[in-house]
Amino acid sequence: MTPTAHIQHIEISRDAYLHNLDTFRRLLAPGCRLMAVVKANAYGHGLLPIGRLAAEAGVDYLGVNCVEEVAALRAGGIGTPTVILGYVPLHQLGDVVELNAEPVLYNLESVDRLQAESARRGRRSPFHLKLETGVHRQGVMADALPAFIEAVRRSDHLVLQGVGMHFANIEDTTDHSFAQLQLAAYRRMVAALEAAGLSPRLQHTACSAATILFASTHFDLVRVGISSYGLWPSKETYLSAILQNQQPPVLRPVLTWKTRVAQIKDVPANAYVGYGCSYRTTQPIRLAVLPVGYADGYDRGLSNQAHVLIGGRWAPVLGRVCMNMTMVDVTHIPDAAVESEAVLLGNQGDNRITADELAALCHTINYEIVSRIGAHIPRLVV
Numbered sequence: 001m002t003p004t005a006h007i008q009h010i011e012i013s014r015d016a017y018l019h020n021l022d023t024f025r026r027l028l029a030p031g032c033r034l035m036a037v038v039k040a041n042a043y044g045h046g047l048l049p050i051g052r053l054a055a056e057a058g059v060d061y062l063g064v065n066c067v068e069e070v071a072a073l074r075a076g077g078i079g080t081p082t083v084i085l086g087y088v089p090l091h092q093l094g095d096v097v098e099l100n101a102e103p104v105l106y107n108l109e110s111v112d113r114l115q116a117e118s119a120r121r122g123r124r125s126p127f128h129l130k131l132e133t134g135v136h137r138q139g140v141m142a143d144a145l146p147a148f149i150e151a152v153r154r155s156d157h158l159v160l161q162g163v164g165m166h167f168a169n170i171e172d173t174t175d176h177s178f179a180q181l182q183l184a185a186y187r188r189m190v191a192a193l194e195a196a197g198l199s200p201r202l203q204h205t206a207c208s209a210a211t212i213l214f215a216s217t218h219f220d221l222v223r224v225g226i227s228s229y230g231l232w233p234s235k236e237t238y239l240s241a242i243l244q245n246q247q248p249p250v251l252r253p254v255l256t257w258k259t260r261v262a263q264i265k266d267v268p269a270n271a272y273v274g275y276g277c278s279y280r281t282t283q284p285i286r287l288a289v290l291p292v293g294y295a296d297g298y299d300r301g302l303s304n305q306a307h308v309l310i311g312g313r314w315a316p317v318l319g320r321v322c323m324n325m326t327m328v329d330v331t332h333i334p335d336a337a338v339e340s341e342a343v344l345l346g347n348q349g350d351n352r353i354t355a356d357e358l359a360a361l362c363h364t365i366n367y368e369i370v371s372r373i374g375a376h377i378p379r380l381v382v
């Protein structure tokens with residue numbers, strides 16, 4: 001079946017994605033490498049379609065969360081160097097060597113096991129060390145660094161390909177003093193590594209917001225996720241760019257989520273719509289039933305709040321979003337009929353529904369809106 005034959009599909013704009021990657025390339029000094037972060041099914045955009053476009057665009061690295069994602073990329077014919085940003089269980093470190101992936105390490109156990117798996121295969125494996133500078137997520141604490149230096153020194157089958165860190169508070173604020181503190185802590189830790197004779201080939205600290213706002217965070221490689229998909233990390237990031245007298249980069253959203261009307265019905269006044277009778281009609285209305293629900297990633301928090309687009313016009317969601325269905329008001333859209341296209345996210349005609357709008361309705365961030373769109377929905381590059 002072609003993706004458009006399904007009851008819903010995601011369209012991925014090739015032009016928009018390539019435009020965004022090119023926009024980031026232009027922000028970087030010559031020689032600075034670009035990683036397209038494609039973890040979490042490419043933030044819901046589809047690991048393989050996005051991985052292929054990123055490879056075609058010649059990105060230097062792909063960033064994934066886990067070994068399974070590397071295996072899927074390789075099985076899909078994508079051989080671009082790949083860094084595993086998330087956790088690799090010890091028993092998968094042999095697979096990492098086989099797949100030629102570069103894990104990010106921060107446990108001594110992982111360093112020792114990767115050394116053993118590499119030695120067994122007669123290979124020298126590149127890896128990245130993650131430094132803890134203030135997120136208190138993954139990363140080596142400053143006082144644990146000497147032990148890591150020792151472990152890396154004695155690991156003759158490992159190559160310290162990179163050293164990195166991640167910012168805790170760069171998207172959520174226009175006050176970047178904490179990010180600057182982290183950067184200073186990072187520089188101190190890297191200096192300690194270098195003083196011990198360990199010089200990583202690549203230093204990397206920058207996510208989308210850091211890449212846009214601070215060239216001082218770029219080092220040798222930037223790790224760009226959300227903005228490669230055409231979304232701003234936050235309003236604060238956009239505002240910060242303006243406050244810095246920057247011309248904010250033009251980002252183009254990549255994803256459109258489409259479905260089609262499954263049923264149209266006329267509903268009288270004083271009738272209820274959906275579970276929990278949370279919506280009651282005050283006048284006769286025409287209702288369209290859409291075959292998409294929260295099991296597909298259309299958040300239940302959108303109940304009675306969001307709109308979809310049908311015939312280029314806004315159709316309000318009525319009642320609760322169900323597991324696989326959602327009802328919308330099409331009283332004012334006379335052309336709406338069975339199989340009419342409905343857009344849940346993206347453009348239709350002159351109107352647009354953004355991930356930021358849906359995120360605001362659900363009290364979350366655009367990252368969550370897109371990355372939770374069901375992986376079972378076909379992705380179609382257009």
Ligand SMILES: Cc1ncc(COP(=O)(O)O)c(C=O)c1O
Pocket residue numbers: 037085166206207208209223224225226227233
């Ligand atoms: C370690 C790491 N680097 C880079 C990124 C990309 O961040 P963004 O999507 O804000 O560009 C992420 C995303 O969460 C991450 O965890």
